[in-house]
Every structure is written in structure tokens, then in C-alpha cells.
Amino acid sequence: MKAIIIGAGLGGLLSAARLSQAGYQVDVFERLPITGGRFTNLNYKGFQLSSGALHMLPHGPSGPLAQLLKEVKADVRIVRSDKATIRMPLKMSRPDYGKGFKDIYFNDFFTPLSHRDRMKIALLIVSTRKSRPTGSTVNAWIRTQFKDEWLVRFADSFCGWSLSLKSDSVPVEELFEIIENMYRFGGTGIPIGGCKGVIDALEAVIASNGGRIYTKTEVSKILVENGRAAGVVVGDKTYEANLIISNLGHAATACLCSEALSEKTYSSYLKMLENLQPSAGIKICLAADEPLVGHSGVLLTPYAKRVNGINEVTHVDPKLAPPGKHLTISHQYVAPENVKNLEAEIELGLNDLKEIFPGKKYEVLLIQSYHDDWPVNRTASGMDPGNETPIPELYVVGDGAKGKGGIEVEGVALGVAATMKKILC
Amino acid sequence: MKINDNCVGCGQCASFCKQGAIEVKGKAKATAACVECGICYFYCPVKAIEVSP
Numbered sequence: 001m002k003a004i005i006i007g008a009g010l011g012g013l014l015s016a017a018r019l020s021q022a023g024y025q026v027d028v029f030e031r032l033p034i035t036g037g038r039f040t041n042l043n044y045k046g047f048q049l050s051s052g053a054l055h056m057l058p059h060g061p062s063g064p065l066a067q068l069l070k071e072v073k074a075d076v077r078i079v080r081s082d083k084a085t086i087r088m089p090l091k092m093s094r095p096d097y098g099k100g101f102k103d104i105y106f107n108d109f110f111t112p113l114s115h116r117d118r119m120k121i122a123l124l125i126v127s128t129r130k131s132r133p134t135g136s137t138v139n140a141w142i143r144t145q146f147k148d149e150w151l152v153r154f155a156d157s158f159c160g161w162s163l164s165l166k167s168d169s170v171p172v173e174e175l176f177e178i179i180e181n182m183y184r185f186g187g188t189g190i191p192i193g194g195c196k197g198v199i200d201a202l203e204a205v206i207a208s209n210g211g212r213i214y215t216k217t218e219v220s221k222i223l224v225e226n227g228r229a230a231g232v233v234v235g236d237k238t239y240e241a242n243l244i245i246s247n248l249g250h251a252a253t254a255c256l257c258s259e260a261l262s263e264k265t266y267s268s269y270l271k272m273l274e275n276l277q278p279s280a281g282i283k284i285c286l287a288a289d290e291p292l293v294g295h296s297g298v299l300l301t302p303y304a305k306r307v308n309g310i311n312e313v314t315h316v317d318p319k320l321a322p323p324g325k326h327l328t329i330s331h332q333y334v335a336p337e338n339v340k341n342l343e344a345e346i347e348l349g350l351n352d353l354k355e356i357f358p359g360k361k362y363e364v365l366l367i368q369s370y371h372d373d374w375p376v377n378r379t380a381s382g383m384d385p386g387n388e389t390p391i392p393e394l395y396v397v398g399d400g401a402k403g404k405g406g407i408e409v410e411g412v413a414l415g416v417a418a419t420m421k422k423i424l425c
Numbered sequence: 426m427k428i429n430d431n432c433v434g435c436g437q438c439a440s441f442c443k444q445g446a447i448e449v450k451g452k453a454k455a456t457a458a459c460v461e462c463g464i465c466y467f468y469c470p471v472k473a474i475e476v477s478p
Contacts, residue, residue, distance in 0.1 A: 033467050042440035051437055216467070342434060342451030367450055369434035373471045 004029065004232055004239060006219045006256075007247030009037025010409055011398030013202040013213075014416040015245045017072040020209030022424050024243070028211065029234060031218040035203065037247070038374070038399075039409060041196035044366055046322040049285050050195050052370065054329050055313040055320065056081070056298075058162060058407035059181060060189020065198075065413035074201035079316045081188040082295035086154070087356060088112065089303050096303050097355045106187075106300065112150050120145065132176045139168035153302040160308030160333035161300060162407045164281040164376035174382035177405025185410075188298060190316040222246070222253070222394065224260035229394035232256075243393050243423065249378035249400025250385060251276060260391065269390045276383060276400070278375035280334040282306075282342070284349055285327065288362040291315070292328045304352035306332040306345060328362065339371045377402070381411065387419040395419050426455050426465070432473035438465035 003019045005012045008030035020026040034040060038052025048055075057065050061078040069076055084106035090099055092112060104111060110121045124145065133141050138159060142151050155167040155175075162178070163170060191197045206213060221233040222244060231240040246253040251273050254261055261270060284307075286292065293299045296315035301307050310330040314321045321327040332349045334342070346367055353362075370376045378400030379385070387401045403414025432452045439447040442465055446458035453473070463476040 032470060037470075042437060044436075044440045049436075049440065051435070346450055366436050366439060367434070368436040369451055371433050373431065374433045374435050 001025065001243065002241045003027075003243040003245065004241040005245045005247065006222075006232065006253075007031075007037065007398070008035035008213055008215070009247045009398055010039040010198070011401075011412045011416055012037075012245065012247030013199060013206065014068055014072070014413060015247075015397050015419065016211050016213070017074065017202050017205040017209070018068070018416070018420045019243070019245075019423070020206050020211035021072050022420075026206065026209070026211035027239065027241075028206070028213040029217045029219050029232065030213065030215045033215050035213060035215060036196060036199040038370070039195045040199050041194050041320075044285075045287075047285070047287060047325070047327050047365060048194050048196070048320040049327075049366055049368075050329075052376075053195050053409060054283070054311055054331060055190060055194040055317075056311055057189045057191060058410045059185035060187060063181075063185040063189070063413070064403070064406060064410045064417065066189070068413045068417055069198065069201065072202070072205050074198070074205050076198050076201040077192045078189045079192065079296075080186070081190055081311075081316065082297040083107070084187060084298040084300065085295070086157075086300045086302065092150075097301075097358075101303075103299070106298075109154055113146075113148055117146055117148055128176060129180075133172045136172050137168050138170045138172050138175045139166070141172040142167070150302075154300075157300045157302035157308050161298060161331055163381040164279040164331070164333045165380055166333060166335065169380065171382040174405060178407060181405045181407075181410070190296060190313050192317050194313065194317065194320050219256060222257040222260075224257055224391055224394075228392045229257075244395070245419070246394065246396050247398040248396070249398060250389070250396050251378075251400070253389065253394070253396050257391065257394070266390050272385060276379050276385065277336070278372060279377045279380045280336065280339050280371035281369070281376040282332045282334055282346055282349055283368045283370070284330045284332075284346075284353065285365040285368070286329070286353070286362045287321065287365050288326045288328055288360065289324065290360070291326050292357050292360055292362060301352065301356055304356060306348040307352040307356065308332055310356070334369070334371065342369050342371075377408070381407070384411070384415070387415050387422070395423070426459055426461055426463070426477065427475040428453050428455070429473050429475060431471040432469075433471060435470065437468050437470060438474060441465060441468045
């Protein structure tokens with residue numbers, strides 16, 4: 001059996017590793033000269049920046065991605081991060097960091113609440129596990145339960161950091177699936193070697209299973225014969241396959257087989273694709289001699305104007321920066337209407353960092369933004385349409401087809417695992 | 426080298442530029458240090474770089 005994978009991002013390489021392990025003859029076609037997509041390292045001034053993700057796995061060494069890596073025997077070490085913290089204003093009457101701040105642990109997020117609201121949280125933690133809230137957004141659900149603005153800020157900061165969305169665009173079902181996954185798999189972790197540590201390990205697996213990866217190789221068409229996916233076209237060559245996995249998201253995949261999909265039976269699928277929206281974000285990479293965050297977990301910053309959270313991965317893997325330096329990365333959500341004002345959004349982010357780290361010395365290494373065709377997520381979390389397409393033997397994986405409750409790469413791994421279950425069982 | 430509207434500002438080109446000639450802030454911009462070597466063209470994920478022939 002022969003499988004062709006279009007795109008050597010994380011979803012494509014995970015699929016290639018699993019299929020080659022199961023005995024498929026696997027060819028991976030990648031348009032760029034590098035593999036890893038938005039999950040690899042970019043060497044910049046001696047720092048290992050990343051092409052997208054923040055060198056962090058949302059559920060660390062026991063999450064869905066770590067499990068899948070273990071299943072395919074990828075040799076990568078993932079270290080559990082320190083506990084996440086939240087930066088709070090010194091006085092809640094002044095909702096910014098201008099007059100000082102204190103950090104509290106993520107798990108103590110309820111401490112700023114009134115006694116009554118804390119009791120309510122305790123009850124909700126039990127009751128929502130039995131019967132999950134449905135049919136609204138995270139923001140709307142919080143407002144039906146509490147009058148406190150802190151919880152909305154906290155939710156916006158968490159959703160901004162982990163999903164690059166605001167709490168009013170995240171379905172409440174998705175949040176509760178994420179919370180369940182936090183119980184199941186625990187908190188964040190950092191792969192040694194950063195994102196590329198994972199990509200290198202997967203490539204080694206694919207090579208040892210006889211699979212091949214072709215870079216600078218762009219697929220121009222997916223061939224459909226008798227209603228089934230049958231191969232791809234690269235340049236003037238045709239490659240036949242029994243199975244095709246696209247790592248490009250549903251919309252770009254549909255463009256590669258637009259002729260076949262032009263038949264009327266597929267119109268509802270194409271209509272659904274029109275409603276899929278990517279998510280946008282800005283990442284600011286800082287270099288510092290002294291630690292800025294001070295631990296390897298996430299620092300959430302709900303009282304900054306734009307920055308949602310920051311991590312400092314060099315506490316786990318010092319090799320991600322030159323000797324004696326730290327690599328600190330902030331992430332901020334960008335609202336769809338602000339994608340056209342990226343420079344202003346970046347300025348707000350840079351000002352936030354000055355307030356979050358007053359008196360600290362750091363250098364801004366690189367500012368990276370992601371939207372539209374190279375976004376944070378090709379499909380905003382909670383809206384993913386699954387891995388199947390209307391064409392048999394053609395599947396979509398990656399950040400345009402994440403599994404439910406899977407933050408970023410954990411969602412990619414859940415989507416790949418679900419796809420492999422369908423194909424291999 | 427010209428950068429078109431496809432550019433999202435991901436900075437991938439800047440990391441592969443051997444001259445350190447690309448500045449990024451929402452969009453990439455070539456500085457006077459650009460020698461038109463064209464390497465960045467291959468690494469752009471959104472086909473935003475047009476290299477002059």
C-alpha cells in the first residue's frame with residue numbers, strides 16, 4: 001500500500017511516521033526547502049526561534065502529542081514545565097501593571113474572587129464535570145454565572161495564549177474539553193531541542209521505516225479517479241497512491257482537487273469550507289542576560305493591553321539560546337478586524353512588555369506575525385471540521401483539522417490519531 | 426527583491442537571509458544591505474517574495 005503525504009508540517013510528519021510504521025510505503029512532498037512547517041526552529045542570531053509554535057507542548061510529556069510520539073517510537077525528550085503563573089496588579093483597583101504587580105499560581109486563579117464566588121467555583125468544578133455547559137461561548141457562559149470581570153480577563157488571557165482567540169469566540173464546549181484534558185494529561189512541557197527536536201525525531205522514524213521526504217516539491221493537483229483519491233501531480237509527473245493525507249487544511253486541499261469537487265454532491269462541503277476562519281497572532285522574541293519570567297512555565301498577563309502570555313524555554317533547554325542568554329517569547333491574540341493594523345498591534349505588545357518587565361534589560365530579537373494563509377491555526381479552535389473529506393482515501397490533518405479540546409499541537413496530534421484509527425483499524 | 430501583499434510578517438525570510446538585510450514588523454522589508462541573492466524567495470511560505478530577474 002502506498003501513501004502520499006502533502007506537506008511536511010507536524011501533522012504530515014506524524015501521519016508519515018505512523019503509516020510507515022504500519023507498513024505503508026510513504027512519500028512526503030513539501031513545497032519549502034525545510035520541513036516542520038510552523039513547528040520547527042529558525043536559527044536567528046544564535047537563538048533557536050521558532051517558525052510558529054512556542055517550543056512548548058500544552059500537555060507536556062503525557063499529552064496526546066507525547067503519546068503519539070511514543071507510539072511511533074520517536075526519540076524525543078519532553079520535560080514538564082514549572083507551574084504556570086498569573087501576573088496580577090498590586091492593587092485590583094488599578095487594572096494594569098503600572099503601579100506594580102504580584103504573581104500568583106495558575107491553580108490559584110480563584111483567589112482574587114469574593115468568598116461567595118469562590119464557593120460557586122468550587123461547586124461548578126464538580127457539577128460541570130457531570131453535566132457540561134453547552135450552546136454558548138466561554139465569555140457568555142461566564143457572564144451567566146458571575147458578575148466578576150476578573151474571570152473574563154482570565155479567560156481572555158488563557159484563550160489568547162493557548163488558542164489565539166478571545167473568550168467570546170470560543171465555544172464553551174471546547175473550553176470544558178480543554179479543562180478535561182488538563183485533568184487527564186497535566187500541564188505544559190518543553191521538548192529538548194525545541195520544536196525541531198520533535199521534527200528531527202519524526203524524520204528519523206520515517207527514514208528508518210523506509211519512508212521518503214522530498215523538499216522543494218510542490219503538489220499542484222490531487223488526482224481523483226472513480227470518485228476516490230488516486231494520486232498527485234508534481235510538475236509534469238504523476239504519482240499514484242492508495243491513500244492521500246493533506247497537511248494543508250481543508251480549503252487549500254479542496255483547491256487541489258477543485259475539478260472533482262465541482263460536482264453538485266460536494267456543494268455542502270464547499271459551503272462549509274467558506275465559513276472556516278483562521279486565527280491570527282503576534283509573537284515577540286526577546287533575548288535577555290537575566291531571566292525575565294524566571295521559570296519554565298507560562299506567565300499569563302491578563303492585565304496587559306495585548307500580550308496574553310509569555311514563556312522562557314531556556315530554563316529547560318539552555319541550548320535554545322547562546323551561552324548565558326535566555327530566550328523569552330510573548331504571544332498576543334490579534335482580532336480579525338486588527339489584522340490590517342498589525343504595526344499598531346505590535347506597538348501595543350511592545351509597550352505591554354515594558355510594563356510587564358519594568359527595569360529589566362532585554363533585546364527584541366524578532367517580531368513574528370501570523371494570519372490568513374500562514375496563521376496561528378488554519379481553523380480557529382472549536383470549529384475544526386474533522387479529518388475526512390467527501391473524497392474517499394483523502395484525509396486532512398494539521399491545524400486545520402484538530403481534534404476536540406486539543407490546544408494547538410495537541411489538537412494536531414488528536415486529529416492525526418483519529419485519522420490513523422480510521423485508516424488502520 | 427520585492428515583497429508583495431501576501432506577506433504575513435512571519436519572519437522566516439529574515440532567519441535565512443545571510444546578509445541580515447530583512448527587517449520584519451507586520452511585514453518584511455529589505456534594507457540597503459540586500460544583495461539580491463534570492464535565497465529568501467525559496468523560504469517564504471506564502472509566495473510573497475518576488476526576486477528581480
